Structures are given as C-alpha cells and as structure tokens.
Amino acid sequence: MRRTRSVALLVPLTIVGLTVALLASGAVANTFTAADAGGVQSDSTNASVGTVMQASAADTANGVESGMFDAAYERADNESRAAVVNERADDLEAKVTALENERATLESQREELSTGAYRSQMARLTVQIASLERTIERTESRADEAGIGGDRLSELRGNATAIRQAASEQAGPGVAAVARGV
Numbered sequence: 246m247r248r249t250r251s252v253a254l255l256v257p258l259t260i261v262g263l264t265v266a267l268l269a270s271g272a273v274a275n276t277f278t279a280a281d282a283g284g285v286q287s288d289s290t291n292a293s294v295g296t297v298m299q300a301s302a303a304d305t306a307n308g309v310e311s312g313m314f315d316a317a318y319e320r321a322d323n324e325s326r327a328a329v330v331n332e333r334a335d336d337l338e339a340k341v342t343a344l345e346n347e348r349a350t351l352e353s354q355r356e357e358l359s360t361g362a363y364r365s366q367m368a369r370l371t372v373q374i375a376s377l378e379r380t381i382e383r384t385e386s387r388a389d390e391a392g393i394g395g396d397r398l399s400e401l402r403g404n405a406t407a408i409r410q411a412a413s414e415q416a417g418p419g420v421a422a423v424a425r426g427v
Contacts, residue, residue: 302369307376311383318387326391333384334397337377341405344374348412367416374409378402 314333321329348370355363381402385395 298365301372307373307380311376311380314380314384323391326387327393330384330388330391330393334388334401337381337384337398338401340377341401341408344370344377344405345408348408348415352415364416367412371409371412371416374405374412378405378409381405 314329318326318329318333351363351366351370358366381398385398385402388395388398
C-alpha cells in the first residue's frame with residue numbers, strides 16, 4: 246500500500262518538478278530576451294511573461310504537494326495524525342532551508358544572469374516562499390487538530406516570511422507585484 250502510494254505521488258511530483266526545473270533554468274526568460282535583444286519594450290514584456298510563467302509553475306507545484314499532505318492527513322487515523330504532521334513539519338523545515346540557500350545562490354549569481362532570467366527566477370522563488378508560508382499556516386491548524394504544539398511551525402513561518410521579504414526586495418517592485426498577483 247505504502248509503495249503504491251509513494252509511486253502514485255512521485256509521478257506527478259516528478260512531472261511538476263521537471264516543469265519547474267525547465268522554467269527555473271531561465272531558458273524561458275533567456276529565449277524571450279534573446280529573441281529581440283534590440284527592443285527595450287520587448288525585453289520588458291518578455292521578462293514579464295517569463296516571470297508570470299515561473300511564478301505560476303511554482304505555485305502549482307506547491308498546490309499539488311499541499312493537496313497530497315491534506316489527503317494523507319485525512320486518511321490517517323487519530324493516533325497517526327501527529328506523525329503525519331511532524332513528518333510534514335520536517336519537510337517544510339527542509340524546504341525553508343533549501344529556499345534560503347537558493348535565494349543566497351541566486352543573489353550571488355545576479356551579475357552572471359540576464360535581467361529577465363534573474364527576475365523570473367526571483368519571482369518563482371518569491372512565489373514558492375509565499376506558498377510555503379500558506380502551507381505552514383495550514384499545517385499549524387492541522388497540528389492544533391492533532392493536539393501537538395505549533396511553536397516549531399510558527400517559528401518556521403516567521404523564517405519563511407523573512408526570506409520572502411528579502412527575495413522580494415532583491416527582485417524589485419515589479420517582481421513583487423507579479424508574485425502577489427499569482
């Protein structure tokens with residue numbers, strides 16, 4: 246049963262992951278900006294399209310994962326719900342750490358990337374973090390339902406908020422607006 250569930254969950258995550266990886270590579274934004282390097286208006290428009298695509302893909306990936314957690318929580322009996330929430334908290338903590346590392350890496354590579362690629366990747370990151378914040382909030386309510394303390398999740402949400410604000414500031418106001426729109 247567990248193996249079948251793992252495989253069933255792994256396939257959609259792999260598809261979403263590959264889509265996000267393609268978009269995260271900046272290939273979309275680089276293609277857009279390379280197609281018409283002479284026009285400032287076109288570069289701006291194409292970077293915006295790339296930004297929206299990156300942000301939408303990131304939000305979709307997180308939505309799928311959140312749905313899988315909700316389903317696992319609902320299927321679990323009362324005794325095992327705490328374990329499901331604790332496992333989810335471990336996963337969320339790892340994601341917060343990974344996203345902070347990604348933000349720092351992206352910032353250190355800023356000079357090597359085109360403006361469009363940087364902005365679209367930073368938008369994707371900002372949306373991922375915002376989605377993660379919402380996921381942590383939902384997990385906090387599940388922790389309360391399961392009768393376990395939410396202090397760890399509350400601290401985790403605070404860390405995610407700080408990382409999102411830093412990423413949003415580094416990306417600029419246009420990216421922050423797109424991220425809020427998604």
